[in-house]
Amino acid sequence: MNQDRRKLMRITAVLGAAFAAGLLKPSDVFAAEWSQKVFDAKSLEAALKELGGDKFTVSADVTITGPDIAENGAVVPVSVASKAPNTDFMAILVEKNPSSMSASFNIPPGTEAAVTTRVKMGGTSNVHALARADGKWLLASKEIKVTLGGCGG
16 A cells, blocks of 8 residues: 555544544634635735735834845745734735735744745836734835746746
């Protein structure tokens, strides 16, 4: 019997038992609800409104790192971190992309508020890191120049 298959069967049995015992809810394991409107927003302000916020503050507690120049816009590495206490949500927005929201992350309590991912960029643009801490929205931005577009460019 294939070892990968055995692992899958074991994990499925454990998760099934945890669901049956009420120890886990489907929302604990599967992706949480998300709003399509957030990803359809065309600006930072529109995305923030769809996330339930009305204003943000530029903060030194939130940092965004990425290359100054990305050779290929299809795979641009971006890292976001927040030193603000009680950070429970972070998002990465690329201003000039057709859909500005590129990624969002729920940060569980007690977890270091730091994420790294790769985003697509259609061209040179400001990249924004948005973090929610204690109900306040904090922002950091960085311009990343792209020499070869990744969103069909």
